[in-house]
Each structure stands twice: as C-alpha cells, then as structure tokens.
Amino acid sequence: xxxxxxxxxxxxxxxxxxxxxxxxxxxxxxxxxxxxxxxxxxxxxxxxxxxxxxxxxxxxxxxxxxxxxxxxxxxxxxxxxxxxxxxxxxxxxxxxxxxxxxxxxxxxxxxxxxxxxxxxxxxxxxxxxxxxxxxxxxxxxxxxxxxxxxxxxxxxxxxxxxxxxxxxxxxxxxxxxxxxxxxxxxxxxxxxxxxxxxxxxxxxxxxxxxxxxxxxxxxxxxxxxxxxxxxxxxxxxxxxxxxxxxxxxxxxxxxx
Amino acid sequence: xxxxxxxxxxxxxxxxxxxxxxxxxxxxxxxxxxxxxxxxxxxxxxxxxxxxxxxxxxxxxxxxxxxxxxxxxxxxxxxxxxxxxxxxxxxxxxxxxxxxxxxxxxxxxxxxxxxxxxxxxxxxxxxxxxxxxxxxxxxxxxxxxxxxxxxxxxxxxxxxxxxxxxxxxxxxxxxxxxxxxxxxxxxxxxxxxxxxxxxxxxxxxxxxxxxxxxxxxxxxxxxxxxxxxxxxxxxxxxxxxxxxxxxxxxxxxxxxxxxxxxxxxxxxx
Numbered sequence: 001x002x003x004x005x006x007x008x009x010x011x012x013x014x015x016x017x018x019x020x021x022x023x024x025x026x027x028x029x030x031x032x033x034x035x036x037x038x039x040x041x042x043x044x045x046x047x048x049x050x051x052x053x054x055x056x057x058x059x060x061x062x063x064x065x066x067x068x069x070x071x072x073x074x075x076x077x078x079x080x081x082x083x084x085x086x087x088x089x090x091x092x093x094x095x096x097x098x099x100x101x102x103x104x105x106x107x108x109x110x111x112x113x114x115x116x117x118x119x120x121x122x123x124x125x126x127x128x129x130x131x132x133x134x135x136x137x138x139x140x141x142x143x144x145x146x147x148x149x150x151x152x153x154x155x156x157x158x159x160x161x162x163x164x165x166x167x168x169x170x171x172x173x174x175x176x177x178x179x180x181x182x183x184x185x186x187x188x189x190x191x192x193x194x195x196x197x198x199x200x201x202x203x204x205x206x207x208x209x210x211x212x213x214x215x216x217x218x219x220x221x222x223x224x225x226x227x228x229x230x231x232x233x234x235x236x237x238x239x240x241x242x243x244x245x246x247x248x249x250x251x252x253x254x255x256x
Numbered sequence: 257x258x259x260x261x262x263x264x265x266x267x268x269x270x271x272x273x274x275x276x277x278x279x280x281x282x283x284x285x286x287x288x289x290x291x292x293x294x295x296x297x298x299x300x301x302x303x304x305x306x307x308x309x310x311x312x313x314x315x316x317x318x319x320x321x322x323x324x325x326x327x328x329x330x331x332x333x334x335x336x337x338x339x340x341x342x343x344x345x346x347x348x349x350x351x352x353x354x355x356x357x358x359x360x361x362x363x364x365x366x367x368x369x370x371x372x373x374x375x376x377x378x379x380x381x382x383x384x385x386x387x388x389x390x391x392x393x394x395x396x397x398x399x400x401x402x403x404x405x406x407x408x409x410x411x412x413x414x415x416x417x418x419x420x421x422x423x424x425x426x427x428x429x430x431x432x433x434x435x436x437x438x439x440x441x442x443x444x445x446x447x448x449x450x451x452x453x454x455x456x457x458x459x460x461x462x463x464x465x466x467x468x469x470x471x472x473x474x475x476x477x478x479x480x481x482x483x484x485x486x487x488x489x490x491x492x493x494x495x496x497x498x499x500x501x502x503x504x505x506x507x508x509x510x511x512x513x514x515x516x517x518x519x520x521x522x523x524x525x
Contacts, residue, residue: 155343158311159410160333160362169356173347250347250390 038220043227046220055204056228062205064232066122066197067190070129074190075137075183077130082141082182083175092142103135108196120201128197133186140185144178177251180244184237191233259325260414260446261287261310266319268305269471278471279305280316285465285477292440292447294461296454296503298511302472303450307416310448311337323414333362336412340419342399344391344406351378351387353402357410377405380439397428401435408443417449421456433460434488441485454503458496459486466506469514475506 198207213221
C-alpha cells in the first residue's frame with residue numbers, strides 16, 4: 001500500500017475509534033446503568049465466543065445468502081420493469097401510482113400476510129427481501145432511464161444504427177450506471193429489512209440471532225449481531241463501489 | 257450539376273394549446289453536389305428545423321424534402337450530422353467513438369480497414385495522442401473534432417452541421433473553421449451548415465440562405481464570390497466587408513421583426 005492509501009485508511013479509521021471511545025465514555029459516565037451497555041471488549045469477546053462455539057459463521061452465511069438472493073432476484077425483475085417504465089412515458093403514467101403505493105408499505109407490515117401465503121420457510125424470507133429490493137431498485141432504474149438524453153440515439157441513427165444496434169450499443173451502456181446504483185440502493189434496503197424477514201421463525205441468521213437474544217436479554221449478543229450486519233453491508237457496498245468504478249471509468253464523477 | 261437535396265415548398269407547423277405555430281413556411285431551394293450551403297437567420301427562427309427535416313428527425317407538414325431524388329424517410333449514414341452538443345459517446349474512447357459507425361451493419365468494415373480509417377481521422381483531427389482517452393478528458397474543441405471525425409468515418413456524401421462551433425471560444429472556433437476548410441478540400445463533401453455567425457457563413461459557404469424570423473421563409477439566397485481553397489486573408493477583402501454588412505442588415509431586420517412579434521411560447525428551433 002502506498003502513502004496516500006495508508007493515509008486514507010487512517011482517516012477512515014478515525015470515526016470508528018471515536019465511536020468506540022464514545023461507547024466507553026457513555027458506559028463510564030454513570031448516566032446509564034452499566035449492565036445495559038456491554039463494553040466494546042466484552043462484545044468483542046462474545047463475538048469470538050459465538051464465532052468459535054456457536055457457529056456465528058452459519059448465521060452470517062444464512063443472512064448473507066438471503067440478502068444476496070433477495071437482491072439478485074429483486075434487481076433481475078426491477079431492471080427490465082424500471083427500464084420499460086423509464087423508457088415509455090405512457091407506461092409510467094400508468095404504473096407510477098401503483099409502484100409508489102407498494103413502495104410506501106413497510107415490509108414488516110406485510111409479514112403476517114406473507115406467512116399466510118408463503119408459510120414460514122426460506123421462501124417467506126425471500127419474498128420479503130425480494131419485495132424490498134424490487135421496489136427500491138425499480139424507482140432508481142426508471143428515474144435514471146427517463147433521464148437518458150435522446151441525443152446519443154439520434155447520433156447513432158445518423159451513423160446508420162438500426163433499432164437492435166441502438167439498444168445494444170447505446171442504450172445498454174447508458175443503462176449500466178443506473179443498474180449499479182439500483183443494486184447499491186437495493187442492497188442497503190435489503191440489509192435493513194433482514195431482521196424483519198428473519199422475524200418469521202428463522203432458525204439461523206443474524207436477525208434470528210438478535211431476536212432470540214432479545215428473548216433472553218443477551219445484550220452483548222444483540223450488539224454482536226448489529227455490528228455484524230453493519231460490517232457485512234459495508235463490505236458489500238465497498239465491493240460494489242470498486243466494481244462500479246471499474247465499469248464506469250468513463251464517467252466524469254469519481255465514485256470510489 | 258446534380259441535385260443532392262431539395263426543399264420543395266416545405267412547411268412545418270405544430271399544434272399548440274395557443275393555436276397553430278408555423279415554424280417553417282413555404283421553403284424551396286436546392287443543394288447541389290459540392291455545394292457548401294450556410295443557413296443563417298435570427299435564433300429561434302426555425303433554421304435547425306430545416307436541417308432536422310433533411311436529417312430525417314422531423315417530417316414536413318406539407319411539401320417535400322428530397323435527398324437524391326427520394327423523400328427523406330428517416331436518418332441514415334449517407335447524411336452525416338454534427339450536433340451543436342457534440343454528442344460524443346462518453347462511454348467509448350476517442351478511437352472507439354470514431355470506429356462506432358464502422359462497427360454497424362450499415363457500413364461494416366473489417367478490423368484492418370477500420371483501424372486504417374480511425375488512424376487517418378485521428379491524425380487529420382489532431383487527436384492521435386488521445387486515441388485511448390475517454391471524452392471526459394477532452395476540451396470542447398477536441399470533442400467537436402471527434403464528432404466530425406466520427407461522422408466522416410462512415411463516408412457520408414452529405415454533411416449537416418447544426419451550429420457546430422457555437423459553443424467554442426473565438427480562437428478555437430476560427431481554428432475549427434480552418435480545419436473544416438482543409439478537410440473539405442481533401443474529402444470533398446456537400447455541406448449544409450446552420451449558423452448565426454455572418455462571418456462564419458461568408459468564410460465557409462459557397463451559398464448563403466438567409467431566412468426570416470419565425471416562421472422561417474427564405475429572405476434571400478446569396479452566392480459567395482470567393483473560390484476555394486480559401487484562407488483567412490479573404491476576410492480582409494472589401495467584397496467580404498460588403499457582403500457582411502449586407503447580410504448583417506438582413507439578419508438585423510429579421511431580428512427586430514422577431515422582437516416585435518415576440519410571444520411568450522418558446523420552442524426550440
């Protein structure tokens with residue numbers, strides 16, 4: 001790693017160190033009952049205990065897989081739907097109110113219905129995550145696609161491009177940035193929805209772990225679960241940003 | 257001389273909430289092979305609409321726009337268009353932009369030939385050092401040179417230019433005009449240039465079509481008395497100055513007429 005990279009890493013670490021210090025400070029300030037706030041080192045110890053003895057990795061894997069599948073399926077559907085809505089104005093007038101209606105519903109409110117229709121298995125959790133990813137992704141897609149300027153299409157036409165070539169060589173490259181943004185937004189929303197989806201009788205998963213811990217008032221376990229969700233979401237976002245920067249090297253704004 | 261393009265009693269109008277808006281009215285003129293036509297008139301008068309009909313983006317309400325004797329049905333590679341906003345593809349490198357047209361079915365070229373054409377225009381437009389750069393690294397003048405190179409690469413017989421140098425600073429603009437003259441000397445094309453600069457029209461064109469304020473009608477068609485090749489010295493000639501004051505007068509009259517009939521609705525030309 002070069003000097004600039006080290007400096008950036010250092011700058012990135014400062015707020016984390018600050019947060020941990022603040023955490024200790026609140027604990028030692030005496031304003032809050034100490035038994036209600038496990039110390040960072042206790043949470044770290046719990047983390048290793050869960051990791052080695054309780055199979056924390058299985059929970060992480062279960063949750064990550066759910067988020068991954070939910071987002072993948074959600075975006076797979078959101079991309080063509082969002083594209084059509086953005087491209088054909090009439091379709092948008094037609095579907096816009098509907099989409100905004102469903103988007104406004106918090107996934108957690110749908111859980112009872114999801115249980116009724118999809119049971120309590122893996123499918124039910126996937127449905128919730130799919131729902132959350134789809135509606136956040138479709139909005140980003142159609143907002144982005146509707147802003148594509150017709151200039152590039154006209155240019156391609158004057159150079160002799162047919163409809164298929166315009167789609168493949170102009171519209172797809174212009175859509176890629178919006179797909180990537182939709183993916184990032186959906187990923188964030190899906191992690192946020194994870195705990196809700198795992199409220200449905202999940203055996204394993206970070207959300208399930210938090211749920212179970214709350215029943216027994218295991219605050220340190222709850223902290224471990226929350227930190228794990230945050231960290232994994234952060235890592236996924238970083239990876240996606242790297243991919244975005246690589247794919248969109250031509251764009252004016254620097255993303256990573 | 258063969259007629260390349262013909263405007264035959266062409267009119268174009270829009271239906272608006274405030275009634276019918278005539279943009280172009282009863283325009284007739286021919287563009288012959290090898291002509292360099294400059295269309296000049298007050299901004300917003302509908303001169304871009306004329307070009308747009310020949311390019312195939314808009315259809316006349318009445319009358320005919322013909323290219324090589326056939327009505328224009330849509331855009332096509334035999335009529336290259338240079339847009340004011342350049343329209344270089346930001347996701348492609350400079351070289352890929354030039355090669356774009358050659359990768360299409362309409363004018364497909366083998367890789368070796370494509371490379372040769374790209375290198376030729378990279379060199380001609382002074383872009384060789386930027387062959388693998390993305391357009392975000394180019395200045396406005398370079399982007400317009402790239403747009404011209406890309407249009408030329410598919411060998412159009414006819415070039416339509418919509419205020420191509422309008423967004424450039426004076427120095428770059430004059431360099432681009434000279435470059436265009438130089439390229440035309442070797443490549444020999446028929447050109448229709450939309451401009452609002454009187455000097456640009458006289459310096460570049462063989463014939464100047466002065467149009468009225470909206471609706472655009474033909475006010476006067478003027479033959480430019482200078483032969484090609486031209487260089488900047490013609491701008492010092494007394495004929496140049498005479499022509500300039502004559503055309504300026506025509507354009508100013510139309511500009512005043514336009515101010516007088518100014519309506520709150522505004523349309524892009």
